[in-house]
Amino acid sequence: MGSHEMLTIQGLGVSFDGFKAVDDLNFIVDRNELRVVIGPNGAGKTTLLDLICGKTKSTEGTIMFKTMDLTQMKEHAIVRAGVGRKFQTPSIYENLTVSENLEVSFPRGRTAFGALFFRRTQDVTERVKSVAEEVLLSDKLDQQAALLSHGQKQWLEIGMLLMQDPELLMLDEPVAGMTVNEREQTAELLNRISKNRSVIVIEHDMEFVRKIAHKVTVLHQGKVIAEGSMDKVTADPRVIEVYLGH
Amino acid sequence: MNLLTKKISKNDLIGVIVLAAIILVLFPAVFSIFRLNLIGKYLTYAFVGVSLVLLWGNGGILSLGQGVFFGLGGYCMAMFLKLEASDPISTKIQTTPGIPDFMDWNQITRLPLFWMPFKSLTFTILAIILVPAFFSFIIGVAMFKRRVGGVYFAIITQAVALILSVLIVGQQGLTGGINGITDLKTMHGWDIRSDSAKYILYYVNGALLIGCVILTRWVLSTKFGMLLLALREKEDRVRFSGYDVANFKTLAFCLSAVMCAIGGAMFTLQVGFMSPSFVGITPSIEMVIYTAVGGRMSVIGAVFGTLLVNFAKTFFSEQYPDLWLFLMGGTFIGVVMLFPDGLAGLYERYGKPFVARVASKKKSEPTVAVAAALESGGKHG
Numbered sequence: 111m112g113s114h115e116m117l118t119i120q121g122l123g124v125s126f127d128g129f130k131a132v133d134d135l136n137f138i139v140d141r142n143e144l145r146v147v148i149g150p151n152g153a154g155k156t157t158l159l160d161l162i163c164g165k166t167k168s169t170e171g172t173i174m175f176k177t178m179d180l181t182q183m184k185e186h187a188i189v190r191a192g193v194g195r196k197f198q199t200p201s202i203y204e205n206l207t208v209s210e211n212l213e214v215s216f217p218r219g220r221t222a223f224g225a226l227f228f229r230r231t232q233d234v235t236e237r238v239k240s241v242a243e244e245v246l247l248s249d250k251l252d253q254q255a256a257l258l259s260h261g262q263k264q265w266l267e268i269g270m271l272l273m274q275d276p277e278l279l280m281l282d283e284p285v286a287g288m289t290v291n292e293r294e295q296t297a298e299l300l301n302r303i304s305k306n307r308s309v310i311v312i313e314h315d316m317e318f319v320r321k322i323a324h325k326v327t328v329l330h331q332g333k334v335i336a337e338g339s340m341d342k343v344t345a346d347p348r349v350i351e352v353y354l355g356h
Numbered sequence: 357m358n359l360l361t362k363k364i365s366k367n368d369l370i371g372v373i374v375l376a377a378i379i380l381v382l383f384p385a386v387f388s389i390f391r392l393n394l395i396g397k398y399l400t401y402a403f404v405g406v407s408l409v410l411l412w413g414n415g416g417i418l419s420l421g422q423g424v425f426f427g428l429g430g431y432c433m434a435m436f437l438k439l440e441a442s443d444p445i446s447t448k449i450q451t452t453p454g455i456p457d458f459m460d461w462n463q464i465t466r467l468p469l470f471w472m473p474f475k476s477l478t479f480t481i482l483a484i485i486l487v488p489a490f491f492s493f494i495i496g497v498a499m500f501k502r503r504v505g506g507v508y509f510a511i512i513t514q515a516v517a518l519i520l521s522v523l524i525v526g527q528q529g530l531t532g533g534i535n536g537i538t539d540l541k542t543m544h545g546w547d548i549r550s551d552s553a554k555y556i557l558y559y560v561n562g563a564l565l566i567g568c569v570i571l572t573r574w575v576l577s578t579k580f581g582m583l584l585l586a587l588r589e590k591e592d593r594v595r596f597s598g599y600d601v602a603n604f605k606t607l608a609f610c611l612s613a614v615m616c617a618i619g620g621a622m623f624t625l626q627v628g629f630m631s632p633s634f635v636g637i638t639p640s641i642e643m644v645i646y647t648a649v650g651g652r653m654s655v656i657g658a659v660f661g662t663l664l665v666n667f668a669k670t671f672f673s674e675q676y677p678d679l680w681l682f683l684m685g686g687t688f689i690g691v692v693m694l695f696p697d698g699l700a701g702l703y704e705r706y707g708k709p710f711v712a713r714v715a716s717k718k719k720s721e722p723t724v725a726v727a728a729a730l731e732s733g734g735k736h737g
Contacts, residue, residue, distance in 0.1 A: 163596060189598035201593040203586040214586055215597050219579050222600075222607040228579035267593075274598065 116141045116278055116308040117162070122171035123332075124161060131157045133332040135171070139278070144304040146311045146319045148343075149329035150353050155312045156198065158329070159280050162310075163195040164188045175278060190220070194276030198283050200263035204256035208247055208266060211255050212238045215270040237273060244303070245269035246295060261292035265299070272303060279303070280310045285318050297321040316344075316354075328353060368573060371656045375569065379562040379659075389551050396558040396626045398666040399565055401426075403619025404643040405650060405658035406565070407612035410572050412644070413652035414581065415608045416588030417505070420640050421513030422616050424520050425488040427635030429617025431524075431531075432487060434630035435471060436480040437540035437548075438532075457539070462529030471530075477544060484621045485614055492613035496606030503602075505591075514637055521636035536631025540624065548625055561622045565659065568615050572655045575611065584608060649691050651700025660699050 119137040160166040219228030444454040650661020672680035
């Protein structure tokens, strides 16, 4: 295994009551790569992210993150190893303010007692500020998260992940429900934050995919049916057959 | 920006001071020792109310078995007091002098092993804290590591309450059975039944309660408290932010259990007995109602909620002995329907704006006077 690979998945499979949601999947993501995973509904895209972050336990295969096998690790340990995951619907703490949301995600004081004696030092405040700036929420720091627009909630969740500075960031449909303008800004944001980390994005909006993807993987019925550049993938007859339509 | 100082704000500080003044100054000044002792008893329930604000209001973990920990604390204290009350001289008419009377009635001839260490006050005080902490830790780990939560957790805590009360009733010879542990007299020779002792215990109880209120406010103001709120809302998000959620819930559960136990121990001291009727399902649920009435998010609200419910209970049962249960039920339904956020919610909506208005008026009056003085001064000049 070369050192430029961030994530190497081999022979991964999971079945729910006999239904194989992901089946003998092989998938490699390089360092500093932004990969987009597309595919029709039920192709196993979200399940793939669930398997990587430990939400779902695989029945076969390995998920190597650098040198660690994630299939053997607990969810919180996977996060601490450097894997961040954004959920499909914005998953933020609506009853906290924007800055509290970010601060809670700061990777210190992660044990129960550690959290009790956690101090907000200068570096925390600065990190909250810089991340808020990154995700375009600088002027909303003291606002309650429930009052943000849908798009801003998506950004906030991305910001919460950035607080942890993960090496692998996984985003499940980050622009769903966003306005055209917000999509533009999100594309810029993703291009910015993928500079020094690997990113996996699940997305349906092909125009958006074109803007951000380095490489595209197409899933169908739990298997990879095509992989490569956007142009190569969209020209693939099988992809047109199962996903893009004629 | 600085959340810690923001959260323990002026308002909170004023709230705690008002609470302390009411408990430590107003009540002793107004009420006779009989009533004061009664209030002291209610205030021991307030420990449970406060513990539920931490666990249920903020953490979203509903425990319907807080009576278990109240009882554990109470029984630890009762065992110590009972041993002291059962010296060989005052129990000389028993078949086996020197052991608690109920053991003698149950043909037990030797003090059971687990009673032995309760001859020491130091051990007893440690046990009041450590026994409930230990039990809540075991329950917490067993439940939360398996991701048992919500209604299922509530039902299991209720089962635990039932099990413990059945166990206490069943093991009459070891626990005093349904009657509980009664006839408690002295603590290290100090008669806890005298009026002066009742006064002192009332103040100790009040101070401990205010200590628990401040402790809970502090816990809620830390990152731990923020995470509890976050957990209540989006447990998965917390888990996938790198936190072992079960540990957080377990610590909150242990903290709440210890608070309940302190309340239980103070109950035994002030009321002079402990019985399984404070351990089972009914008292555990009643204690949740105190918190609901007070407002489940408000630590101070929980204390007032407990007092209000118990005042109402005493008033109704003295005035309308036949009707009081119906009146209590009606009050609960009314509160839940009309003020879902409890007393604290009422204060937030009506009390706070009023206080703010009064405060701003007071502030503006001097400025007006100064302005007028300046103006007149200017004219003369």
